[in-house]
Amino acid sequence: MRRYSTDSAPAALGPYAQAVSCGGFLFTSGQVGIDPETGELVEGFEGQTRQVLTNLTAVLAAAGRTPQHIVKATIFVTDLAEFPRLNELYGTFVGDHRPARSTVEVSALPKGALVEIDLVVAL
DSSP states (O other), X not given: OEEEOOTTSOOOSSSXXXXXXXXXXXXXXXXXXXXXXXXXXXSSHHHHHHHHHHHHHHHHHHTTOOGGGXXXXXXXXXXXGGHHHHHHXXXXXXXXXXXEEEEEEOSOOGGGOSEEEEEEEEO
């Protein structure tokens, strides 16, 4: 197992890595919309989602991967009413690539975040 990290994404909030590889796959830890420069959660669903995708792009780059290598995404939101906007933003992130995905509404996320995404990526 190999660990990956980058200063271009927020440091882990607990005892875990930003990403690890094992068995030909990269597994990212969930990213919330924290700006790595300020350490603060950005405002609003759209702002947080954009920041999450930026953070994930940085973690993928640290492992030499891009969104085109994503196999599966799991998305957690605190309000499924945001699902249409989530689809628009996520669609720009993956482009024509269409990995498997699950989206789940949850009651709360770390730091009061509105969205969290983790990925499984092919190496």
